[in-house]
Amino acid sequence: MRQEILLGNGAIALGLVESGCQVVTSYPGTPSSEILPEVVRFVKSEKLNTYTEWSTNEKVAFDTAFAASITGKRAACCMKQVGLNVAADSLMSAAYLGNIGGLVIISCDDPGPHSSQTEQDTRFMARLAKVPVLDPSSPQEAREMVGLAFDISEEFEVPVILRPAIRVSHARQSISYDEIKSNNKRASFIKDPTRWAATPRFRLKLHGELNKKLKDIGRKFDTLSDYNFHNLELGKKYPLGIIAGGIPSAVIRDFLSEEERKDLPFLKIGTPYPFPEALAEEFTLACEKVLVIEETDTLIEYLLRDKDKVLGRLSGHVPLEGELVPKVIHKLISKVLEEMNLKPLNADDDNEVTNLVGDLQLPVRKPTLCPGCPHRTSFFAIKKAKPKAIFTSDIGCYTLGVNLGGVDTVLDMGAGITMAAGFYHSFNQDEVQQPIIATIGDSTFFHSGTAGLLSSVYNGARFILVILDNMITAMTGMQPTPALGIRADGSKGNTISLERIVAGCGVDFIEVVDPYDMGKMTKLLKKAADYVSDPGGGIAVVIARHPCVIAYKDEGVPEKKKVVVTDDCVECNICLEQFECPALYHDDELGRVNINREICVDCGECIQVCPKGAIVEA
Amino acid sequence: MKTIDIVLCGLGGQGILFMTKLLARTAMGKGLNVMGAETHGMAQRGGSVVSHLRLGETEGSLVRAGTADFLLSLEENEGYRNLSFLREGGSMYVNADPNNFPKEKVKGYLDGHEISHHSFSATEIAREMGAPKSVNLALLGFFTGLNGGAISYKELEKTIDKISPERLKDLNLSIFKAGYERANN
Numbered sequence: 010m011r012q013e014i015l016l017g018n019g020a021i022a023l024g025l026v027e028s029g030c031q032v033v034t035s036y037p038g039t040p041s042s043e044i045l046p047e048v049v050r051f052v053k054s055e056k057l058n059t060y061t062e063w064s065t066n067e068k069v070a071f072d073t074a075f076a077a078s079i080t081g082k083r084a085a086c087c088m089k090q091v092g093l094n095v096a097a098d099s100l101m102s103a104a105y106l107g108n109i110g111g112l113v114i115i116s117c118d119d120p121g122p123h124s125s126q127t128e129q130d131t132r133f134m135a136r137l138a139k140v141p142v143l144d145p146s147s148p149q150e151a152r153e154m155v156g157l158a159f160d161i162s163e164e165f166e167v168p169v170i171l172r173p174a175i176r177v178s179h180a181r182q183s184i185s186y187d188e189i190k191s192n193n194k195r196a197s198f199i200k201d202p203t204r205w206a207a208t209p210r211f212r213l214k215l216h217g218e219l220n221k222k223l224k225d226i227g228r229k230f231d232t233l234s235d236y237n238f239h240n241l242e243l244g245k246k247y248p249l250g251i252i253a254g255g256i257p258s259a260v261i262r263d264f265l266s267e268e269e270r271k272d273l274p275f276l277k278i279g280t281p282y283p284f285p286e287a288l289a290e291e292f293t294l295a296c297e298k299v300l301v302i303e304e305t306d307t308l309i310e311y312l313l314r315d316k317d318k319v320l321g322r323l324s325g326h327v328p329l330e331g332e333l334v335p336k337v338i339h340k341l342i343s344k345v346l347e348e349m350n351l352k353p354l355n356a357d358d359d360n361e362v363t364n365l366v367g368d369l370q371l372p373v374r375k376p377t378l379c380p381g382c383p384h385r386t387s388f389f390a391i392k393k394a395k396p397k398a399i400f401t402s403d404i405g406c407y408t409l410g411v412n413l414g415g416v417d418t419v420l421d422m423g424a425g426i427t428m429a430a431g432f433y434h435s436f437n438q439d440e441v442q443q444p445i446i447a448t449i450g451d452s453t454f455f456h457s458g459t460a461g462l463l464s465s466v467y468n469g470a471r472f473i474l475v476i477l478d479n480m481i482t483a484m485t486g487m488q489p490t491p492a493l494g495i496r497a498d499g500s501k502g503n504t505i506s507l508e509r510i511v512a513g514c515g516v517d518f519i520e521v522v523d524p525y526d527m528g529k530m531t532k533l534l535k536k537a538a539d540y541v542s543d544p545g546g547g548i549a550v551v552i553a554r555h556p557c558v559i560a561y562k563d564e565g566v567p568e569k570k571k572v573v574v575t576d577d578c579v580e581c582n583i584c585l586e587q588f589e590c591p592a593l594y595h596d597d598e599l600g601r602v603n604i605n606r607e608i609c610v611d612c613g614e615c616i617q618v619c620p621k622g623a624i625v626e627a
Numbered sequence: 628m629k630t631i632d633i634v635l636c637g638l639g640g641q642g643i644l645f646m647t648k649l650l651a652r653t654a655m656g657k658g659l660n661v662m663g664a665e666t667h668g669m670a671q672r673g674g675s676v677v678s679h680l681r682l683g684e685t686e687g688s689l690v691r692a693g694t695a696d697f698l699l700s701l702e703e704n705e706g707y708r709n710l711s712f713l714r715e716g717g718s719m720y721v722n723a724d725p726n727n728f729p730k731e732k733v734k735g736y737l738d739g740h741e742i743s744h745h746s747f748s749a750t751e752i753a754r755e756m757g758a759p760k761s762v763n764l765a766l767l768g769f770f771t772g773l774n775g776g777a778i779s780y781k782e783l784e785k786t787i788d789k790i791s792p793e794r795l796k797d798l799n800l801s802i803f804k805a806g807y808e809r810a811n812n
Contacts, residue, residue, distance in 0.1 A: 012655065014648070014651045014652060014655055014661050014663075016665075039667055040667060042667075043667075123666070124667070146686070147662070147686065147688070176664055176688060176689065179664060179665045179666070179667050180662060180663060180664050180665075180688035181647070181651055181661065181662065181663035181664070181665065181680075181688070182660075182661060182662050182663075182688070183651075183655045183659075183660055183661040256687070256688075259686040259687040259688070260686075260687040260689065260691075262686045262687075263685060263686050263687045263691075334689060335687065335689050335690075335691040335692070336691065336692045339691065339692075359692050359693055359711050361736065362710055362711040362736060363711060365710070365732065365733065365736050366707055366708060366710055366711065368732065369704075369707055369730065369732060369733070371704045371707060371708050372704060374638060374673070374674050374675040374705075375673075375674060376639065376672040376673055376674035377672060377673040377674075378672065378673075379640065379672060379673065406672065409672060484672075486667070591673050606754065606759050607750060607753075607754070607759045607760060607762065608640060608760075
């Protein structure tokens, strides 16, 4: 027996290997990114035969796992909630076809949102696709639910989604486990075109079968008392009951037990779809009103039959957006209790401290690019070369270029390129030559850049595309990209060249530059702009290649330059506002800019930025 | 038994996750159940970062406002920002100049709620010892000297020794010790 403090994502990884999952695929995205590396860690420490891969995107991850599952193996794919949008086409279809070996999709939600474009609720995606979804409330429960998901998926031949919210994925918990063994089940594929290549005629039949499966699974969920349970006393009636799932259910159970509120019965729903109807009805019948507290949307609320009794988001008792942290839950329960003239919760009046902290007017700390980040120098050069351009951008660390005025739009993965094309055609229609510079990271380009780029070339769009190649997937925690040729388990794979892909998309102008040389990059961008506006030109691609200084400490800053700020500083603040390195700050005592040694990485890039030459090498 | 609830805060890049890990591992070594919640992803890039740690029997991983026993902050303003987590009679440990900490405005609140406050310049110590990025270890050492035995110097020292990478072990231990010694001055 071993004991470890596992991240929620580590507990999920443990659940996967314990369940004999033989194929695990993923594309990184907060809060899901650590699942696959944790699987790799277990595979190495327990000497397992599990196949792992970083796929180029979530659809690729899904399809790879799906194929494995129809060979009879257990397979899983892991992604963040918006990643499931990318794999949605596969999910909808796979729900009809079903699987042979268990197929589990892990899609991590981000109420808040902390690190996502949306607060979308994966449980609704499960409802849309008509597949079961499990909603864990802790790392330990997530681990157990992985096993449950595989069992359900195999028994009913249907993909199952596990939906951990960010506070499960990034919670830590001490967890014990025994020896883990490899699953040696061998792949076999029995041809059945009416199922695996089903045409619409067969799809109708498959849809009917899926509906029947869901009915049966719903009944099973009614009796799954480890995950769906209440504490009603038989025959007793209550004025108010609380129904919750996921993280809010853990918070509420703590409240109710700390305050010994046996008068407030509680129904936990760990498997919200297909809905455990009978269990929910039993609970609702015993209560005059039920308060539903779930993240992030209104799934349970929609699925409850007796709408007259339900208090929740639709009745205005639960906030429609934002994370349900303990403070918010405490406040909303208190309000309902007050409205219903029930005994209040213990006071949680923190107005005094909230007002006090508000009065201090603390500086807002927004996320910024790291000291030494090559994206910062790229954006500086981009703005210098074409200050009036429209800057379309994409998803990654470089989204933070918005602080530098180098990012005007961010929609979703790949839209830096496709929106540049949209802008071009819209202005070109009016015969306006609008300069456009798109930025996209290396990993994002591999994920969803090529389709947009080749469509842009095909349709004659004109813009500069800067691929910010820091040789890693940085934002999500330093996963390798196909260009590195290093695979998820650290073994060597084949390397994919960005230049060759770009050339293959039909681009003729391809130049590589080190963005640490801002002068050179600015000049190159001007040349690229000339090419874009030349009648015989086209799309120009500049690959700004410099290793991430976090992932590659030595290569990232090859030449250490200890910089100091001299008294020539005139406090013009150009370095603070337009370069925005967090290691530069205004020193009120000295009356000039100064360097924060605690975080400076000695890249010396700011030397190029100061118009007065006041930042110099010591 | 009531849980021991700790909130750790500061700015992304200051090593809050490592600090949380050290405390969590130490608590597990003492036979306590550990639950915690961390910040990853975009917020880690220099923004405000908060880690929650709950030791003992609990369902939830998040510390509720007004219930934390200890607040450790690697940066003064982040310490104020997270003040609402502390319970009556809780304690805070902050990397800040003790001559100017706490701000006058806050002092009344701390006294009124019997919150004990401890500060020292962990930044200075880490810099003097040639490892300006190890502010987290200095603050942890300082915390062990003043927390009344909830997590002791010896216990935490053992964890640091165990999980520090070999090349940083001696430095980590000496910065941790320097912080501890500052607490006893």
